[in-house]
Amino acid sequence: MGRLFVVNLEGKIYSCKYCRTHLALCEDxxxxxxxxxxxxxxxxxxxxxxxxxxxxxxMMTTGLHVVADIFCVACGSIVGWKYETAHEISQKYKEGKSVLERFKISGPDGNNYWASHEAHVGGSDADEA
Structure with a gap:
């Protein structure tokens, strides 16, 4: 596999809930x-x-998108997905951006998020796969 290099972020960070690898900053x-x-x-x-x-x-709630799952580089857990292409003009702002599922990350205060009963309640997008 080779040597693993990870980026350590400074500030308020979101990390993988399984291995604590840094994933993103609050400001992003x-x-x-x-x-x-x-x-x-x-x-x-x-x-x-x-x-x-x-x-x-x-097929997401907001229409058809080309997406790719994203995985924690340290432990291999699926942590969300990345929008590659949006077919609807109003959804183009998502291209190149990534979604991290709260259930799979730890927040900046170190808390883990848990799946809630409203998991299937409508929102801006939903993973239908």
Whole structure:
């Protein structure tokens, strides 16, 4: 596998809940109004220490998108997805941005988020796959 290099962030960070690898900064949050099958999720302009999986078309609540799952580089857990292409003009702002699922990350205060009963309640986007 080779040597693993990870980026250590400074400030208020979100990290992988399984291995505590840094993933994103609070200041890089674009939106907190996303939803997935485990509950809430956050859209980030920049994430680090992830690998990007295969691109695939997925039907989301906001339309058809080309997305790729993103994985923690340290432990391999799926932590969210990256928007590669949005077919709707109104959704183009998502391209190149990543979503981290709250259920799979630790917040800046060190708290883990848990799946909630409103996991399937509508929101800005939902992982239908």
């Amino acid at each position: 949050i674009v939106s907190k109004s996303f939803h997935c099958r485990h509950g809430k999720a956050y859209l980030f302009s920049k994430v680090v220490n992830v690998t990007v999986g295969e691109k695939e078309e997925r």
